[in-house]
Amino acid sequence: METTSTLTTSKIHSLLNEAYLKRVNDLKSSIQLTEEALSLSKEMDDKSCIGKSLSHLSLFHMIIGDFDLSINMADEAIEIFEEIGDEKGIADAKYTIAGALYKTDDYNLGLTYLIDCLTTYKKLEDYHNQARVEKSIGTIYEFFGDVDSAIKAYKSAIESGQKANDLNLQSNAFNPLSGIYLNKGKNKEAMGLIEKSIAYKKETEDTRGLAFALYGRGKVYTQLKEYDKAEADFLEAERIHRDMGEKLGLAMCFHKRGALYIQMNKDREAEEILVKALEYSNKHRIILIKFKANLLLHEIAKKQKNHELALKYLQQYIDEKESVINDRTAKVIESYDVINKMQTLEADARVQKEKADLNEKKKLELDSFFYRISHDLKGPITSLMSLTYVAKLEVKDETSLRFIDDYEKQANRLNTILDGLLNLTKMSFNEDRKQEIDFEKIIYDCITSYKFLPNYDKVEFKIAVDPTIKYEAEWALVNTIVQNLIENGIKYARVEENNPFISISAKEENNKILISATDNGIGMDEETVDKIFTMFFRVNRKIEGTGLGLHILKRAIERLNGDVNVESKLGEGTTFTISLPK
Structure with a gap:
């Protein structure tokens, strides 16, 4: 019969699992469920459950853009996981911190956290989380302007998603990859990939992910000059992001809709939505959208011959960019130093794995040899033990019986050794039942x-x-x-x-x-x-x-x-x- 403690722990795990699944279409419920799990965990004083609950809450707050709260919760979770020795728990919390960092322009530190996570996830063969991290690393490569490395990271994320048998993880990487193809002028490939992403998102009912996929298709439609379809996709993506509390996604949609309206010669609508994008990005520290919105607003003002306003937006663009450009350049250099170290470690890990595989192969061959020899000797030893039993029945001379007893002890000892060797080698060949x-x-x-x-x-x-x-x-x-x-x-x-x-x-x-x-x-x-x-x-x-x-x-x-x-x-x-x- 289950105790109250066991039932409560089971309930906590159930709440956390449900919260994680709901994150794709109902983040508010995810947060409520996790807060309930955290409350129960604290009542039980269960450190593992407290750490997992904090880590989940941190992730959900990172998604909706509450970055400071997210980082604080993740730091608290890491302290607990370090205390109880939960390696995966530490990596999960670091992944969340990385997301909060690179979404607020601290790419170098974010990348450092991501590489720490990736090392752990690869060690644990956790393909689900490998895919998440590889996709995030691809985003950072894109920002650095290293498109080839970004493509490699996105394709690696897709492969990890396939190994995890998770359509959402695959489609998460389809979205940015489609954008890269679009920038290269490969419109057909871009549309094919983003349509595949939308199909996956609908199949898995990933509402939040669907908004990002629709945003991606809106960009393709804009390039193809199918403006009505592009606007419809951006508006639907905005609606979903607003419902989900997704701040970064909403800012991205505001910016792209502004760019769309400029192409449609709807300058008034463009200016209105871009001012909104600028205010929203200022409020939530979304640096990249601030740059882009200021630049587009400069173009509109210049087109309207409002030179004073055009100069203001251009100056804001330059001031903001110059305030971080040198620091960011240094961060890029530092980040590539981190990446080079990671690649060196991965190369060393491959060599070590090859050695381990070779040793394992030799061990299996040795086990196989022991097994065959032990098995083959078992029959003759059993026969010798039987003959000893018969001899003791027939022989009556005491001296001879003493010799037979000594002989029987040695035969039994040899039989015990063979049993031990058989038990030892069976471990390598038994099925995992x-x-x-x-x-x-x-x-x-x-x-x-x-x-x-x-x-x-x-x-x-x-x-x-x-x-x-x-x-x-x-x-x-x-x-x-x-x-x-x-x-x-x-x-x-x-x-x-x-x-x-x-x-x-x-x-x-x-x-x-x-x-x-x-x-x-x-x-x-x-x-x-x-x-x-x-x-x-x-x-x-x-x-x-x-x-x-x-x-x-x-x-x-x-x-x-x-x-x-x-x-x-x-x-x-x-x-x-x-x-x-x-």
Whole structure:
């Protein structure tokens, strides 16, 4: 039965998922749902949920242009994620900060954050977020005037969107790519791409994204001199942006509609909407639209022979541009320095990946060799053990029986080693079949299975399992981990102690499963602890074993992407702590 805490956590995750999905057509609801999730998270004092809620709110406020509030919330989320070690959470919050920065003209710092995010997302193979970041990097390249790099970034975003099987992510990159083709005079390609984007946006019901796609098509219609269609698209895009609270998109539409009216010789309408664009951009710090609006207003005033007004707009354009141009040039240089470093890191990462792939291939070949040899030897060893049993029935001479006993012990030892090697190599070839893990049952079953060990009856078992744990994994791997912990604890117990014990616990903490096994056995010194996961290494030669148990345990933990920590003191006992990500 689920506890109140588990149900509340589940509700928080449900609210956040719903809020993220609604961001494409109902940002107000997204914010309301996330504020509810944040309130519940604070009531529970759940840091992970608080961080995720703040990160979501930060994203939604960035989208509607509340940049200062967005950055503050993201910074708060990053502090929490750093405390609990949530790498993806940090990247998500940094992505939001990057969006707020480059939309308010701090391209260099925005790019630095984006590259940090991209490094993390590539490491995690998170194609959804890779696509988002690559599209944003393409936007910055465009602003720098590096069109070739922008195209490369947009195409990379499309590929990542395809890997994530997300039409929205693909169409988000179609929009700016269509604009580049339009500037190159490739009207047909531009229209084809933007129509595809509009179709995707309608199919996925991404209302906010549809507004940007309509804006893109409006630009193509303007180029084709189909002015009525262009105006209709810009007006519909404005309506959506206004409903969604999307400030940047609305300013972009105001500017483009002004440019359209100039082409249509509707100077009065053009001046009216461009003044509106200028006021709106001043209010919301949208620098790029301010430049463009001032320049177009200068053209209108000059056309009207209003030289004083024309000079005013031209001076504003020049003053604003010169006030940041030198700083921006420096930022471009700094940004390309960051990009070069990123490309160097990516090249190094590729080399490291190739080495890792080669090592993995060699390891698989070695595992395959071990598996075949172990499997082939298993039959003859079983036959030898059977012959030993028959010989003991027939032979009555005591001296001969002692030799047969020694022979049987060695055959059993060899059989145990082969079993260990088979278990080890099976991990590399088993299919990944996940199921919900019942930790309490696994622990009790493993304890029962070792009743035959000499020290079993003298050891007290203390078990503490959090009943609210929800964890899915390969049962065989989790069983292997628990089994080896218990076997080791029993084998290396100090039976001369009054109360030898093994304490085993399993709980969930910060979105990780923690399995702990503590004993008051013989313990180990620091030098020994460093060697215990080495294949065939044995802590105590006087105690029977193959030296494979802890090596197999380590491989199982690695297969589950987990970590293990060992604390031990000679003559006092040992604690193993295994951390498995959910």
